[in-house]
Amino acid sequence: MNKNVAYIFQVILAVICFSLPSMAQEQKLLRVGIVAPDDGTLSLLGTQLRAGFYIHEQQFIDNPPTFEFVEEAEICEPEAGADIAYSLEEARVDVVVGFFCVESLSAALPVLQQINVPVININIRSDIVRDEAARLDLPLFSLAPRASDQAKFASRYIIDNWGDKSVALIEDGTISNRELADAIRLQLDDGGFQPIVLDNFRPGQEKQFGLVRRLGQSKITHVFVGGSRLDTSIMARDAASIGLEFTFAGGDALRAADEGLKLPNGTIAILPDIKMSGDNAIAARAAFDSAGIFPDRFPILGYATAEIMNQLAQVNDDDLSESLKSTEFKTIIGPVTFNQFGERQESVFNAMIWQDGRFVEEVSN
Template sequence: MSASETAVADCETLSVGQIAGLRRKVSSMHRVFVFVFVFVGLAAVVSCSAHADVLIGVSAAMTGRLAWIGEQGQRGAEMAVADLNATGGVLGQQVRLITVDDFCDPEQAVVAAEKLVADGAVFVVGHYCSGASIPASKVYEAAGVLQISPGSTNPLLTEQGRDNVFRVIGRDDAQGVVAGSYLADHWGNKKIAILHDGTTYGRGLADETRKQLNKRGVTEAIYQSYTPAKNDYSAEITALKAANVAVAYVGGYHAEVALMVRGARDRGNPIQFISGDALATEEFALIAGPAAEGTLFTFSADPRRNPTAAPVVERFRADNFEPAGYTLLSYGAVQAWAQAVKQAGSQDLRDVIRSLRSHQFDTVLGRIDFDEKGDLTVQSWVWYVWKDGEYVPLK
């Protein structure tokens, strides 16, 4: 039994007991009065059940090499729920958050999704990894649970035709166009390498970037995969140097890119590294050290710079947490859900879906709305550069 069901069951037990007492007190009264008392007791049950907490979930990699990003998602959702409850919750009910660890793994993501469904979550902020979001989305669809991802960028997530799936970040077919064009514009006459980690996210982004690069009339010198989660990428760095590669675009996660950058600099290789949104975490600079300087990547327009997000950003910083990366994207996902429920006047999934598709929502991400697939109608991929231990917009 889920926590919400337990709360309701406790409430129902008390009310049924009260009903029994009422019936004993009126045993000598006319049958119609018994009915009146029973009706009043049942109304108490309904009223009490209606005030049980609304459960929502957040699912991301909370352990392992992507735990830093998982914490961003969790902290963003936690702050959003706290702020929501401080203003009355959703339709008069308080909201409670459940966190599960999907390890950024397809099979574990399904287990995590099933756990959230069993616990009674009506909405999930997640998953972060595309390779986790896509298989989990099937579980949520079957259970009638809304899913809004703050970080999954692979196009397939919203191309499956699942009405319950949305995201508050752009797609890699758009991100790849930006990256491929930038490579063609700045290194079209140099040797370019495109690497990927074989994951749904990494390979998908690399392929979209390659597609746009080739469309611009430039063919990469190297296209190959690498094994994620290794401690050393000296072999890959040596191969890039031997091929006289000037720039390497890496479709993958921040930890591996950081090790590549550091390895290249340690060997005196000035190769330029470029990657995607997964580099939007402070851990990249912690792993890469001074070698992080100058690394380029694409990410959403930084919501920390939105005036409407300032109060939220200040509260995070007052708690000694920098809301970088996907923190505010998770916060914004909760805001969109809560506003959609309010607009619909209902928590029914079909009503909320219709609301999400027919309204605009004022969030820490700015004003957003969704198309029929569940994607943002406006996508903005921005270039960033790592400088002095933080990422800033590229000028």
């Protein structure tokens, strides 16, 4: 062999051998599909979810990226769900975050199941959707709690803290609030506790004197309301005006904005307690401040989901659904683990009490 040729061959071989370790260490970027509405009433939540991802990206912009994401606009119609899933397949995504609507999520899951692409959802609580996903082994993973989890926590709270009180359980007749009240009633019954009053009321009334008088005549002191924040505020105002004092409690509806009438101090809400509490909480809070974004529930969940994507990318497992079930993820909302049915195993509900314009964590008796 010609000496020059042999030398060149040796150089090329050395370069190849030197490159092999770095080539082996190269990591394929995880492709994440983010599905959220970009118009309509849910568009704000989609914007907040994406903001959480953006803040995470900016905080770690000097680090080598582990994932990249593609966005897909969500249309909240059954026929749109499958189309969204096919678009995600064409984009070659590995995992999906989002889907804010039951209709589109339910239609997309069977398609994504066929291509083994898991979905991490952050807001849909429907027991029906979750049970169906578990029954059909659909690749759904939920950061949001189940609707029934709220009823379980509320009933436990009532038994533990109001067990020696005269309790009323009332609801406004809407489907969601009636289901919540019925679920709480059944849980209370299983726990051996019976409310003194089970009643309903007409929502959206300017006054609720008839209702609060009935409660007063029954010697009620504590009221769980399946109803809106405004209706609860009206009850509290009308009761106080005729010398009645009740302790009110309710669910997520109490976290709405004031509509000209404030909640009284001491009102209790059973809420998902989403707050920054993990190891990276201080740095994340500074990143939110720097971006000028208030760390509300959905931006925090967006950031936490980005953390999960970062860690999932480093697991380097072809079966991401199995990786999601077997990994404990460290996030700013604390540890996140999923069971075999894709349900988050950590409890997220807490009893919050309204004090001076905000809900704060209550210390139970």
